[in-house]
Amino acid sequence: GAVVSQHPSRVICKSGTSVKIECRSLDFQATTMFWYRQFPKQSLMLMATSNEGSKATYEQGVEKDKFLINHASLTLSTLTVTSAHPEDSSFYICSARDGVTTEAFFGQGTRLTVV
Amino acid sequence: AQSVSQHNHHVILSEAASLELGCNYSYGGTVNLFWYVQYPGQHLQLLLKYFSGDPLVKGIKGFEAEFIKSKFSFNLRKPSVQWSDTAEYFCAVRNSGGGADGLTFGKGTHLIIQP
Numbered sequence: 734g735a736v737v738s739q740h741p742s743r744v745i746c747k748s749g750t751s752v753k754i755e756c757r758s759l760d761f762q763a764t765t766m767f768w769y770r771q772f773p774k775q776s777l778m779l780m781a782t783s784n785e786g787s788k789a790t791y792e793q794g795v796e797k798d799k800f801l802i803n804h805a806s807l808t809l810s811t812l813t814v815t816s817a818h819p820e821d822s823s824f825y826i827c828s829a830r831d832g833v834t835t836e837a838f839f840g841q842g843t844r845l846t847v848v
Numbered sequence: 849a850q851s852v853s854q855h856n857h858h859v860i861l862s863e864a865a866s867l868e869l870g871c872n873y874s875y876g877g878t879v880n881l882f883w884y885v886q887y888p889g890q891h892l893q894l895l896l897k898y899f900s901g902d903p904l905v906k907g908i909k910g911f912e913a914e915f916i917k918s919k920f921s922f923n924l925r926k927p928s929v930q931w932s933d934t935a936e937y938f939c940a941v942r943n944s945g946g947g948a949d950g951l952t953f954g955k956g957t958h959l960i961i962q963p
Contacts, residue, residue: 737891739891767951774955776955777938777951778953782949782950826892837951841891
């Protein structure tokens, strides 16, 4: 099946710094990518939807200035957590939607720990 | 707004037992329904999906699910589980309008199969 690569898988950063997470579709073009956040023992919560070449659409309650999303190409989207704080520590998962089949595939997730 | 309820948070079964995981959703329109599995340390994988047509859908690894519109349910079943089915299972729903929307997930069911 289609592969979505998310990098890094784990990152630890200091409070106040920024962290960039990459999401790549390796063998298909993703017209739409989604970013989710998962708290321990909770479900995945949709944070934002990004379409290639346009601004991301954020879900209610998600700060767009804090979680910067860029979808510059059909195979790459990035999520930058700016001025990270300990409460931003979480598991972030991206999903890429195949423009042909409309099926969405998931990356392996990024465990962010802010200390 | 959409919501998904998974009734069983933890399920422990013995090998060869039959499995049924409950999933109910709340949404006023037409939906697409999904079951995903997440094996330990791995990314989410699609088990099966329902878009339209036969409400009984068959997925990979011997899983099936039945969409009952009147009950807003999409329960996952497997007649005989294996130890390798130990994983986290997520039910998800999406607005059926073209796939441009992200998924709304249930909280997940942690399934443990005892040998």
